[in-house]
Structure formats: structure tokens, C-alpha cells
Amino acid sequence: AQKITQTQPGMFVQEKEAVTLDCTYDTSDPSYGLFWYKQPSSGEMIFLIYQGSYDQQNATEGRYSLNFQKARKSANLVISASQLGDSAMYFCARNSGGSNYKLTFGKGTLLTVNP
Amino acid sequence: DAGVIQSPRHEVTEMGQEVTLRCKPISGHNSLFWYRQTMMRGLELLIYFNNNVPIDDSGMPEDRFSAKMPNASFSTLKIQPSEPRDSAVYFCASRPSTGELFFGEGSRLTVL
Numbered sequence: 149a150q151k152i153t154q155t156q157p158g159m160f161v162q163e164k165e166a167v168t169l170d171c172t173y174d175t176s177d178p179s180y181g182l183f184w185y186k187q188p189s190s191g192e193m194i195f196l197i198y199q200g201s202y203d204q205q206n207a208t209e210g211r212y213s214l215n216f217q218k219a220r221k222s223a224n225l226v227i228s229a230s231q232l233g234d235s236a237m238y239f240c241a242r243n244s245g246g247s248n249y250k251l252t253f254g255k256g257t258l259l260t261v262n263p
Numbered sequence: 264d265a266g267v268i269q270s271p272r273h274e275v276t277e278m279g280q281e282v283t284l285r286c287k288p289i290s291g292h293n294s295l296f297w298y299r300q301t302m303m304r305g306l307e308l309l310i311y312f313n314n315n316v317p318i319d320d321s322g323m324p325e326d327r328f329s330a331k332m333p334n335a336s337f338s339t340l341k342i343q344p345s346e347p348r349d350s351a352v353y354f355c356a357s358r359p360s361t362g363e364l365f366f367g368e369g370s371r372l373t374v375l
Binding site for chain 1 (some may be wrong): 294354
């Protein structure tokens with residue numbers, strides 16, 4: 149099975165600092181997409197950011213940016229200026245290519261933002 | 264606009280009982296997904312539909328699980344008979360032809 153690996157079960161960051169959450173993936177597809185979702189303690193899944201494998205530039209969305217290194221098969225999420233409300237589980241996911249669309253998720257990283 | 268709507272939000276049942284989880288996707292979305300989330304296994308894709316047709320059910324654990332999508336606005340996930348190991352949060356998600364998945368708030372199932 150093609151895997152998504154998030155090596156950090158938990159991360160701590162001070163409020164207002166930046167934090168990087170790691171994600172590496174396996175794929176044999178030439179075309180694929182990478183996603184990050186946030187799951188706060190309330191349980192809902194919130195889409196944050198998307199990176200296509202052919203995108204020339206790293207994706208950015210407000211305080212979120214994606215450090216995409218295609219050759220290394222990594223898609224790390226960078227959160228700048230952390231806020232207390234950023235404390236949550238963060239999941240990296242990859243879709244398979246072609247018409248057989250499936251989103252496979254990593255195990256997640258629990259981020260805690262300290263005041 | 265309404266998001267993905269799941270019901271019930273919480274279900275507590277006894278082993279052996281039938282459980283039916285329901286999902287209304289976002290109007291206009293042509294793909295629907297059922298995921299299960301547990302501490303041990305994380306988020307697992309159970310099944311997904313495209314234009315109401317099941318495309319991939321390889322994640323369905325066993326014959327006790329079944330899913331249907333009789334029309335574009337409704338899907339069910341049924342467990343019969345339920346077992347304690349089925350306790351999890353079940354998410355429904357939908358997607359238009361491209362882009363990200365939009366998740367419902369989940370149905371938390373506890374089987375005693």
C-alpha cells in the first residue's frame with residue numbers, strides 16, 4: 149500500500165512562533181495531490197491547503213504554507229505565527245492519480261500551542 | 264450553503280444490533296466517501312462512490328458492513344451485526360469533480 153508518513157506524533161510550539169509538521173509519502177503515480185487537514189478537539193475535519201504534483205510553486209494559504217520537495221517526496225506544512233487556536237491534530241493526505249480517486253491519510257500530528 | 268450532513272451524531276448500541284449511519288452530501292458533489300477513524304488505525308477509507316456508483320469498497324472490513332447510495336443526495340453505511348471493535352467515528356465526505364474533500368461532523372459509534 150502506498151503510505152503517508154507523519155513521523156511526529158506530537159509537537160509543541162510557543163504562541164507566535166512558526167512550526168513545521170512533517171509529511172512524506174510513497175507514490176508511483178506521475179500525477180497526484182497532497183492535502184493537509186486540521187482536526188480540532190471538536191472532531192470536525194477542516195481542509196487547510198492543497199499542493200498538486202505539477203505545481204511549480206509551493207502552495208500558500210494565509211498562515212499556512214506547504215514546503216513541497218517532490219524529489220524527496222515530502223510535503224511539510226508550515227504554520228507561521230502560531231495561535232492558541234491552532235492546537236489540533238493535523239493530517240497529511242495524498243490522492244491517487246487518475247480517475248480512481250482515493251484520499252489516503254497519515255496518522256496525524258498533535259500540535260499544542262503554548263501561551 | 265449546507266455542508267455534509269451526517270446522522271446520528273452519536274450512537275450507542277449493544278453488540279449484535281444493526282446500526283445505520285446516514286449521510287447527505289453537498290449538493291452538486293458527485294463523489295462520496297465513507298471513512299472510519301480510530302486511535303489505533305487512524306483514518307481509513309471504507310468505500311467511495313462516484314455518481315452514486317461504488318467505485319472502490321476494498322476498505323470495507325467484512326461482510327457485516329454494507330453501503331448504499333440510492334441517489335445523489337443520500338447514502339447509508341450499515342453494520343449488521345455490530346461488534347465492540349466497530350466502535351469508532353465514521354465520517355462521510357463529499358467532493359465535486361476536483362478539489363478537496365468536504366467532511367461531515369462524523370458519527371461517533373459505541374458498541375457495548
